[in-house]
Amino acid sequence: MIQTVLFDLDGTIVDTNELIVQSFLHALDGETPEPLTREIIIPNMGRPLVEQMEFFTGKKKWKRSFRSTASSILQSMMSS
Numbered sequence: 001m002i003q004t005v006l007f008d009l010d011g012t013i014v015d016t017n018e019l020i021v022q023s024f025l026h027a028l029d030g031e032t033p034e035p036l037t038r039e040i041i042i043p044n045m046g047r048p049l050v051e052q053m054e055f056f057t058g059k060k061k062w063k064r065s066f067r068s069t070a071s072s073i074l075q076s077m078m079s080s
Contacts, residue, residue, distance in 0.1 A: 017045070033057075044056075
């Protein structure tokens with residue numbers, strides 16, 4: 001009997017790049033000096049989250065929760 005199933009979400013099952021882009025676009029809507037675009041986000045993927053948020057917003061602290069946004073978007077993608 002199978003008791004545990006583990007998933008590796010590195011793009012095999014879920015398009016994680018799209019998840020990251022959509023999460024940034026949602027979480028930082030109205031928080032950046034200029035509108036954030038995919039062209040700005042993609043080259044910066046892979047850097048530590050705090051560095052990315054500071055880079056995109058120009059702020060040391062940011063208001064919205066990226067992680068909870070990513071979780072919500074992931075659940076929505078999985079149920080589609």
